[in-house]
Amino acid sequence: MENLGALSILLALCLATYSFIASLTGAWKKNAFLVRSAERAALVVWGLVALASGILVNAMVTGDFRLVYAAQYSNLAMPWYYKFAAWWGGQAGSLLLWNFILASYAAVVLLLNRNKHRQIMPYVTAILMSTQILFLVLICFAANPFEVLTVGRGITAVPDGKGLNPLLQYWTMLIHPPILYMGYVGFVVPFAFALASLITKQPGDNWIHTTRRWALVTWLFQTAGVTLGAGWSYSVLGWGGYWIWDPVENASFLPWLTSTAFLHSVMMQEKKGMMKVWNIVLVSATFFLSIFGTFLTRSGIVSSVHAFAQSPVGPYFLTYLALGIVITTWLILDRLEFLKSEVPLESVVSRESSFLFNNLILLASCFAILWGTLFPVISEAVTGEKISVSAPFFNRVNIPIGLFLMFLTGVGPLIAWRRSTWDSLKRAFMFPALGGLIVAAGLMAAGMRHPYALISFALCMFVTLTISSEFYKGSRSIAAKDGIGFLPAMVELTHRNTRRYGGYLIHMGVVICVVGFSGAAFNLNMTSEIGEGQTMNIGRYQLAMKNITFGENDNYVFRRALIEATVDGKQYGLLEPEGRVFKKQNEPYHEVAIIRRLNEDLYLNFANVSADGKKAVIQAYVFPLVTWIWIGFWVMLAGTIVCLIPSKVRLEYARTQVVGVVERNAVQVEK
Amino acid sequence: MLSKWKSSLLLLVAALCLAQDSLVSPAVRRVGEKLSCLCGVCKNTVGTCDMMGCHYTAPKRDQIAAMQAKGMSDQSIVDVIVKEVGLQALSEPPQQGFNAMALVMPFIMITFGLYAIYWFIQRNQRQAAMAISNPVHPEVLDRFRAAAEKEMEKLD
Structure with missing residues (x-):
């Protein structure tokens, strides 16, 4: 079977190369047959990659440990679902998953557009296949998942595999990597349409209308992937951290930031015909940052807990990135004439300007994170000495940037398009600003002194009030006009313009997440050795050890503590933190116990046993407001889904054009 | 299925691997926050790393506590550790030169x-x-x- 798998990926590489060449040649020679043939070849690539993936998964589930990959990442004791998840547990398998997702996206794009956008589709196919070629080359020549142990090494039978890293044997690992990859890979589609539109000198915003939903769904996958990763880290690493500015975490966050900027900036192009160059730059940056993030994770250039073992994939990525960036830059510069804004920006105090500032801040954050991630490498190259860039640096730079972004989140929706007057600003902002100030004053009066936390909570209130006022004003007007209740009016309002109000919901989700992040300023932790019948205290909680048990199953040996938490003498809950040692890997793992509440989480980790073996070393934490991070994600998810629903009222944006400029542009186009 | 003594041995090995942490005093935490945890796993500081028995942070905290007991200032403690480990011991790049x-x-x-x-x-x-x-x-x-x-x- 492994030969069939290896043959499949080699054939897929040949067909992807054919598809790339045939689509470009077909477009150049205007040969529809060649173009169709290229598209069908791309569909066959999907079939071959799916077959290869099936063979690899089958090897891991059935325990065919002749395969190096299966022997490294699967074993007999693992439950079937972790054997399946071992598909993306290592370098070669996860690259195969990348290939599978990319081939699936390409197949869907080609099928959906088989009778549409015929002028640009050959170039879309070529761009999708160029990326496919990169990833197929990687699994064919640099990290082959079908390498067999027995060949040339005298090994005839391997009774069992090593198994998946214990830290990855957690339920979110079943969905986190595929969802994150769906985000990473998905950015290729808007990029392909944007570039194809540029190559063919398509006027207008067709590529944006075609790919808006792609971009939004991809952004959603990226958001979900990042949040699931944070959730995994919180629940598995044993110390409650959900974000540690690790290079691999940063790599997933960079394209998220640029795609968020793109989703905002694209509205300027749709509504006003502005920022055309900028949108192409953003969509390209997002795609290249996705590839760069994959390169960071897999090349070993920066040290990271998440990174795969060092492998020779780096030069392939760098070559692709260099070629891609050079070609894209040249195309943008060559086609600048087609990307001119249709109207000029009229005032600094306008919705348009707020989008500019929003983009600036998102990109500043992106740059700061990229800079901090790469700075150890850059500094070592320049000064010859190693340095560290740890969490304090990222927090110092990104917290003020993030707070300013929150401020803009509140300001943006209330500023009018074109220009705002001082009076209208005063009317719009007085109530929300007052609300923010009252919250800050109330918290200060209650004894809170942490400056960032105070500013953050005040801004959260400010943004909440601006969003609420938008919903309130619109719903009240509909309720009065249509004679319906306030809630049905709110649903009607949202349905009439799903993008706008879905967007507000997403902003609300961000606010809720920020409330959760701000709680970190008040975290408590305590480590203590306690035996049966003994207690420890943290915050308002008293923790009493009931018993400690030891045991084992096929996969691991464990020690488990039963701890009763009480508050003011009343039982709050029973917690069972567990420490495990996986037999195959001989690696420890902590199954933490958490009581989740809206105000705070009580989090216990059975970290160790005392030297005499009679007591448990318990790490206890109180994480205020952390649950709001996960709630915020669900609100963002709901908002994105609302955005994807077609609006009841079809909005046509009457562009407020300045006729003189339009006339001049029209003359230039005619020439 | 591993026998009980093998399981106990595994637990013992794990217990020995994970050296025991002591409570971190605010003074140690204050100095520790200026120093990066170089365990290679996390991006925390010596002050905030919460991994039990972290092979880098645990001895560094002991070292900081010992120097504090001798009456050394925060900066001189940081300087000693930077001299031993190099600039990478700092949690943020130094604000000088490149x-x-x-x-x-x-x-x-x-x-x-x-x-x-x-x-x-x-x-x-x-x-x-x-x-x-x-x-x-x-x-x-x-x-x-x-x-x-x-x-x-x-x-x-």
Whole structure:
């Protein structure tokens, strides 16, 4: 079977190369047959990659440990679902998953557009296949998942595999990597349409209308992937951290930031015909940052807990990135004439300007994170000495940037398009600003002194009030006009313009997440050795050890503590933190116990046993407001889904054009 | 299935691997926050790393506590550890020489971005002013009026 798998990926590489060449040649020679043939070849690539993936998964589930990959990442004791998840547990398998997702996206794009956008589709196919070629080359020549142990090494039978890293044997690992990859890979589609539109000198915003939903769904996958990763880290690493500015975490966050900027900036192009160059730059940056993030994770250039073992994939990525960036830059510069804004920006105090500032801040954050991630490498190259860039640096730079972004989140929706007057600003902002100030004053009066936390909570209130006022004003007007209740009016309002109000919901989700992040300023932790019948205290909680048990199953040996938490003498809950040692890997793992509440989480980790073996070393934490991070994600998810629903009222944006400029542009186009 | 003594041995090995942490005093935490945890797993500081028995943080905390007991100042403790481990011991790059760029560069970029926005708005406002001062051909105006009426009808 492994030969069939290896043959499949080699054939897929040949067909992807054919598809790339045939689509470009077909477009150049205007040969529809060649173009169709290229598209069908791309569909066959999907079939071959799916077959290869099936063979690899089958090897891991059935325990065919002749395969190096299966022997490294699967074993007999693992439950079937972790054997399946071992598909993306290592370098070669996860690259195969990348290939599978990319081939699936390409197949869907080609099928959906088989009778549409015929002028640009050959170039879309070529761009999708160029990326496919990169990833197929990687699994064919640099990290082959079908390498067999027995060949040339005298090994005839391997009774069992090593198994998946214990830290990855957690339920979110079943969905986190595929969802994150769906985000990473998905950015290729808007990029392909944007570039194809540029190559063919398509006027207008067709590529944006075609790919808006792609971009939004991809952004959603990226958001979900990042949040699931944070959730995994919180629940598995044993110390409650959900974000540690690790290079691999940063790599997933960079394209998220640029795609968020793109989703905002694209509205300027749709509504006003502005920022055309900028949108192409953003969509390209997002795609290249996705590839760069994959390169960071897999090349070993920066040290990271998440990174795969060092492998020779780096030069392939760098070559692709260099070629891609050079070609894209040249195309943008060559086609600048087609990307001119249709109207000029009229005032600094306008919705348009707020989008500019929003983009600036998102990109500043992106740059700061990229800079901090790469700075150890850059500094070592320049000064010859190693340095560290740890969490304090990222927090110092990104917290003020993030707070300013929150401020803009509140300001943006209330500023009018074109220009705002001082009076209208005063009317719009007085109530929300007052609300923010009252919250800050109330918290200060209650004894809170942490400056960032105070500013953050005040801004959260400010943004909440601006969003609420938008919903309130619109719903009240509909309720009065249509004679319906306030809630049905709110649903009607949202349905009439799903993008706008879905967007507000997403902003609300961000606010809720920020409330959760701000709680970190008040975290408590305590480590203590306690035996049966003994207690420890943290915050308002008293923790009493009931018993400690030891045991084992096929996969691991464990020690488990039963701890009763009480508050003011009343039982709050029973917690069972567990420490495990996986037999195959001989690696420890902590199954933490958490009581989740809206105000705070009580989090216990059975970290160790005392030297005499009679007591448990318990790490206890109180994480205020952390649950709001996960709630915020669900609100963002709901908002994105609302955005994807077609609006009841079809909005046509009457562009407020300045006729003189339009006339001049029209003359230039005619020439 | 492993026998009980093998399981116990595994637990013992794990217990020995994970050396025991002591409670971190605020003074140790204060100095520790200036130092990066170099265990290779996390991006925390010696003050905030919560991994039990971290092979880097645990001995560094003991070292900090010992130096504090001798009455050494925070800065001199940091200097001793930097001398031993190198600049990478610091949680943030030192604010001197090329390494100062780490903190400065993001803010230079923001300043540059703000200037770019200012330049963009200025240029746009000049364009708008020029367009308004130019007389518009009546035919062009009629075309736009017709388009506007058509759009208004759609809205109705």
